Amino acid sequence: MKTEIIHTHDYPDREGLAIALAAGIAAQLAGAVAERGEASLAVSGGSTPKRLFQVLAETDIPWDRVTIILVDERICPPDSDRANQRLVRETLLQDKAAAAHFVAYETAYELPIENAEKSADLFAGLPWPLDVAVLGMGTDGHTASFFPHGDRLDDALDMATESRVLPMQAEGAGEPRLTLTLAALLDARFLALHIEGQEKRDVFDMALAGTDAGSMPVRAVLHQDKTPVHIFWAP
Template sequence: MHQLTEFSTRKNLDVALAQTVSQILAQAISLKGKASIAVSGGSTPKGFFKVLSQRDIDWSKVTITLADERWVAIDSQDSNTRLVHENLLQNNAAAANFFHLKQGDELTDETLTDLNVAASKTLLPLDVLILGMGEDGHTASLFPCSDEINVGLDEKNDAVLMKVQPKTAPHQRISFTFASLITSKNIFLHSCGEGKKTVLTQALNGDDPFEMPIRAFLQHPSLNTQIFWAP
């Protein structure tokens, strides 16, 4: 299932999404003393990150991570970790904790096992998940072109995190699995631009998640993916 909310400007979207997300995080802190959120990379969320970073909540009790990450140096322009540090872990949100997906030089099986254990204990279930969407309908690093897509979309997959090597995009990736992401209490798809609206329409009009993995979230019978879109 999905719910689409359209905004006239990206600024209006950023403000509304930041307000909604900060309220959810604050409620989680009030209920259980902590909160967790996974965000996505790319240029789309930068404005949202900057607005969210200024929200007045107890950020010291919030753990932020990424839905996926490229296995590149943290100072690389392609690093989502760098993006989050420069745009979200600022202002009030500088007090938040950050769970690094990219740890070490190589994504070994041992590293992946350790990260799976730590993520399961520290983060799950996520209070908030902010997804993005590529032109091919991928989300997180669940790429339709990858050999790992069947495992990645398997709801019975016990793994929290997985290696992915997309064939149509650079860099090895680490990504949360679909099975772990759907345990999130609040799921949002943040999308901007007419091109992405076309992709979204295509995703909503088809039913094969292996062709467009975002469909697995948008059309899942027991999920409510909230779509925030602006031109």
């Protein structure tokens, strides 16, 4: 691994992190709109990005030229408390960011692979590669829906795949999931990993110290030499 791939940005508190990361994302998106007339942003769910979304929603950029998608999603009803898209709708697609275009995963079909294929079709018209992708990380070392020993983990981490969306089932995942592939994420012009708390910092350090992506899939993001990864952390 080339050490210059990893760029760490540590903040004394989570509010400062949210403000700084939101400013960085906004600058990337505004620059993309100025250069190419449109921009794309992939965000993650969970509790960690909630404050980030609130700050970002208040930021003044050309949101009507921005398309937002999720890095991954649970296969569940869109209004479920478990749906990442509900978090995005309620916290990010507000205020100034209400003008953005949001494209959700398809989750209505019975088979996970059907949802993945339909979602890939929905995403095909997006501005690729992504301008910004913001990843999270679980205490088990998963990122996106790359779960330890997931049934499609090898496929999702295969940099030669032409798929942008794959289904994923794993013991630690709860519901079946849909996820962007590693190849799609590493194409992003700006890639961030947003983690908070000492426990996740310890997990990150452990992931950085080892190379087995099967047991800690976030290592596939950290141990590659294609795309710089910006780590944003606060206690």
